[in-house]
Amino acid sequence: MGPPGSGKGTISRRIAQSFGLQYLSSGHYLRECIAANTEAGVLVKTYVERGMLVPDHVMTRLMLPRLEQVIGHSWLLDGFPRTLPQARELNNLCQLDMVINLTVPFETLKDRLSERWVHPASGRVYNMGFNPPLVEGRxxxxxxxxxxxxxxxxxxxxxxxxxxxxxxxxxxxFYKSLGILHSFSGTDTDRIWPYINTVLTNKMDTPHSDARQTQTP
Ligand SMILES: Nc1nc2c(ncn2[C@@H]2O[C@H](COP(=O)(O)OP(=O)(O)O)[C@@H](O)[C@H]2O)c(=O)[nH]1
Ligand SMILES: Nc1ncnc2c1ncn2[C@@H]1O[C@H](COP(=O)(O)OP(=O)(O)O)[C@@H](O)[C@H]1O
Structure with a gap:
């Protein structure tokens, strides 16, 4: 969880790489769907380009079959669920171990997103200050x-x-009430990351332990 620009994609990739998880990103699948120019893609585009949420039934139809494909693996979801109906649908399908919530100030989000550049095919993200591409624009x-x-x-x-x-x-x-929410606040991904890394490492070491509310100091 986290507002646009809070670093969900950046941190998700680090988690997936460090802990060997399958990475599923709603934004990436939506853009793939738009690029395919199917009937669903044309509909989805009208929402995404206005910055609006895609309707819940469209999202669950897009995401749940992809989750079913990775059942049996360990995975990380980025960008889904975003609404309570989506969270409930997901909860009917499987039990989550942990939910990570990122809190980042508005000014930071605005600055980051004005400089976000993306490789559409892979979803890799760059930022002209934070992680610039080796060759500008490529x-x-x-x-x-x-x-x-x-x-x-x-x-x-x-x-x-x-x-x-x-x-x-x-x-x-909802996730707080399930006892699986961990919140992390800050303006720098590199400073938040070690806390997330530690919480996940502990979780992997003790898979049956209770999840706790975690706050970065
Ligand atoms: N300056 C700066 N940019 C960052 C930091 N963390 C991520 N970014 C960049 O901010 C933008 C948004 O990050 P992203 O992971 O795409 O956020 P998401 O929208 O929550 O998935 C991208 O261009 C990232 O490269 C950071 O700590 N500092
Ligand atoms: N779970 C979701 N439910 C509804 N719409 C979504 C969902 N995930 C992504 N979207 C749509 O796709 C857009 C881009 O999402 P994403 O790539 O995750 O970027 P960001 O984290 O920057 O919002 C969102 O603004 C929204 O229109």
């Missing part, structure tokens, strides 16, 4: 061009942040 691995998402432009960003505030609270409360 993906490090493939050399293909990077793009700036329409939904990162200031007008769409404001709408996305407003929506996030309204819909995230019940989801956060």
């Amino acid at each position: 993906d490090d691995i493939t050399g293909e061009p990077l793009i700036h998402h329409d939904d990162d432009k200031p007008e769409a960003l404001m709408a996305r942040l407003r929506i996030y505030k309204d819909v995230a609270k019940p989801v956060i409360d």
Whole structure:
């Protein structure tokens, strides 16, 4: 969990790499769906480009079959669920071990997203200050061009942040009530990361221990 720009993608990739988890990103699947230009893709595009949430039934139809494909593996979800109905649907399918919630100040989000560049095929993200590509405007691995998402432009960003505030609270409360929410606050991913790493390492060492509310100092 975390508002747009809070570092979900960046941190998810670190987690997936460090702990060998399958990584499933809702934003990536949505963009794939848009690029395929199917009927669903055309519908999804109207929401994403306005910074609005895609309807719950469309999201669950997109994400749940992908989760079923990785059952038996350990996995990490990024960007799903975002609403309480999505969280409930997911809970009907499987029991989560841990939910990570990132809290980052608004000014930081705005600055980061104005400089976010993405490689659409892989979902790799760059930032001109934080993790610039080796060659400006090009993906490090493939050399293909990077793009700036329409939904990162200031007008769409404001709408996305407003929506996030309204819909995230019940989801956060839901996971708090299940005792699996861990919150981390800060302005720098590199400073938040060691705390997340420690909590996950402890969790992996003691898979049956109770999850606790965790706050970065
Ligand atoms: N300056 C700065 N940029 C960061 C930091 N962490 C992530 N970013 C960049 O901020 C942007 C948003 O991060 P991302 O992981 O895509 O966030 P998400 O929208 O929550 O998935 C990307 O361009 C990242 O490269 C950080 O600590 N400092
Ligand atoms: N679980 C979801 N439910 C509804 N819409 C979603 C969901 N995940 C992603 N989206 C849509 O895709 C857009 C991009 O999502 P994402 O790539 O996760 O970026 P960010 O974290 O920057 O919002 C969102 O603004 C929203 O329109």
